[in-house]
Amino acid sequence: MRILYVEDEQLLADAVTHLLKKADINVDWVADGEEGLRLAKKPIYDAIVLDIMLPKMSGLEILEIIRKQGIKTPVIMLSALSEVEDKVKGLEIGADDYLAKPFKTKELIARLQALTRRPALCDTKTLQFADLTLDLENRTVNGLPLTEKEASILEMLMKAGDKTVQKDYILAHVWGADMVAEDNYVEVYMSYLRKKLKETGSKVEIKTVRGLGYKLMIK
Numbered sequence: 001m002r003i004l005y006v007e008d009e010q011l012l013a014d015a016v017t018h019l020l021k022k023a024d025i026n027v028d029w030v031a032d033g034e035e036g037l038r039l040a041k042k043p044i045y046d047a048i049v050l051d052i053m054l055p056k057m058s059g060l061e062i063l064e065i066i067r068k069q070g071i072k073t074p075v076i077m078l079s080a081l082s083e084v085e086d087k088v089k090g091l092e093i094g095a096d097d098y099l100a101k102p103f104k105t106k107e108l109i110a111r112l113q114a115l116t117r118r119p120a121l122c123d124t125k126t127l128q129f130a131d132l133t134l135d136l137e138n139r140t141v142n143g144l145p146l147t148e149k150e151a152s153i154l155e156m157l158m159k160a161g162d163k164t165v166q167k168d169y170i171l172a173h174v175w176g177a178d179m180v181a182e183d184n185y186v187e188v189y190m191s192y193l194r195k196k197l198k199e200t201g202s203k204v205e206i207k208t209v210r211g212l213g214y215k216l217m218i219k
């Protein structure tokens with residue numbers, strides 16, 4: 001798991017970051033709102049832990065902007081106990097959870113784990129295509145671990161069978177519709193996935209259908 005942690009109180013941030021890392025959670029910590037917003041737009045985080053009172057831009061502003069852009073990364077807001085209005089506002093504009101300061105890092109870890117656990121989209125916990133088995137619960141393909149986004153993309157391709165999945169569809173579902181024009185995330189993730197499929201020794205490969213999208217093919 002990789003999280004973005006936006007917090008301007010350095011001592012608190014140092015302590016929390018240290019404990020999260022011990023729990024095998026990768027943390028990118030930034031101390032101001034603008035930097036937080038810049039990173040929050042990147043499709044690399046499993047969750048964002050967002051303080052409300054920040055220099056340059058508040059946590060609420062960051063949350064509002066990323067949600068308007070269709071970014072669905074789970075967000076846990078942090079704020080002092082007294083700021084009840086902020087809590088309500090945060091949840092209204094799309095925070096997934098809220099933690100009052102001071103909090104125990106253990107509690108934060110539990111909330112992060114709950115938020116990033118993959119929701120059960122359907123009853124089947126595994127998908128099969130030729131010699132590939134995607135385990136959605138443990139997020140592995142033929143036993144090889146995948147990132148959340150890699151697993152989402154592979155899930156779409158496997159569900160489509162031998163049909164092409166449009167690139168825009170993948171972008172919209174994995175990153176949110178508004179990022180379509182500006183980035184080549186899909187290509188980048190396809191190359192990660194191709195490497196992983198190769199690593200499993202599978203006969204299945206991902207074929208690029210020019211101008212359209214991607215599909216699975218048996219070599």
Ligand code: CA
Nearest residue numbers: 008051053054
């Ligand atoms: Ca603060």
